Amino acid sequence: MLNFDKDRFVNIQRGAVAIAEDVRVLMRKLLDDGLERVFFMGTGGVQFLTQPAIELARASTVFPVSAAFPAQVILEAPAGLDERALVILPSLSGTTKESVQLLSFLKERGVKTLSLTGHKNTPLGLDADYNFTNFAEDDTSSESFYLQTLLIVLSLLVERGEYTDFDKTVAELKQLPELLVSVKENYEARAATLAKEIKDENYHIFTGAGSVWPQAHYYGMCILEEMQWIRTRPVHASDFFHGTLELVEPGVSLFIFKGEDACRPLADRVENFAKRYTDKVRVLDAASAQLPGVSDKTRKLISPLILATMLERLSAHLEVLRDHPLTTRRYYKRVEY
Structure with missing residues (x-):
């Protein structure tokens, strides 16, 4: 295939699915600590990649899961952006300016933050309350972010008793990296x-x-x-x-x-x-x-x-x-x- 590195692609997508168990544990902890709402706040195109997971939540639970634009949040914050909220910040580079500014804004308000990055030693990789780093590049990042955000919402659903096939779904998702090559x-x-x-x-x-x-x-x-x-x-x-x-x-x-x-x-x-x-x-x-x-x-x-x-x-x-x-x-x- 033209300009395609199979091993790199497979390893990146395996890394995306590999967060499944850890993110479920994290979601259980956050819910036990009083989590009441989740926001996805990505800058630019990466925010589009979070929307299927948000739609899954919309159709599956009354637990509030929504999206907001980082640049707009700083000017006009949505209701409920407080210590009982979790904001998920996806950024391939980990240095996206609007998202870095948003992270500082959220910290001042006591909001819990979870970043999804392609590089750990970056402002978003290091300074968020929680982080999952999975190295990726532009040609592999869409699948990676789709998988990670899907797993976050599935973890929320299963820990609320609203999804019964989590382990089976994860097992099937683990087959995807090789299947996607085909x-x-x-x-x-x-x-x-x-x-x-x-x-x-x-x-x-x-x-x-x-x-x-x-x-x-x-x-x-x-x-x-x-x-x-x-x-x-x-x-x-x-x-x-x-x-x-x-x-x-x-x-x-x-x-x-x-x-x-x-x-x-x-x-x-x-x-x-x-x-x-x-x-x-x-x-x-x-x-x-x-x-x-x-x-x-x-x-x-x-x-x-x-x-x-x-x-x-x-x-x-x-x-x-x-x-x-x-x-x-x-x-x-x-x-x-």
């Missing part, structure tokens, strides 16, 4: 073809629903816009028929992401409509992945992770065909905080 291998030819199809296109609509909507938003904004300077329009499939449908015409590129959860019919509805009006409907379906030994229940939890691992192959080919490395930026170093 997913990449099986998608490689399609990724190469798709990259050739879109390498000169400068606008795409991205849509999805349920657990895969964050991946649609993430890929449009954080990969194609930030890393390839290609214009995109991410729109939730529920909103597609309230505006964006009027932009569909011959030649318009539409990416539809499909998961295996209850919201899949929303993506089907968009597909059924769009194929009548544009010849450029590109469907990525988590159900197409072969994952022997993984139950339907677990598959429903990992649809965004499957799509992320497929899309990494598209990105690998796209940056070569466009002669635009994914690390190239125009303004990143110039932004003032």
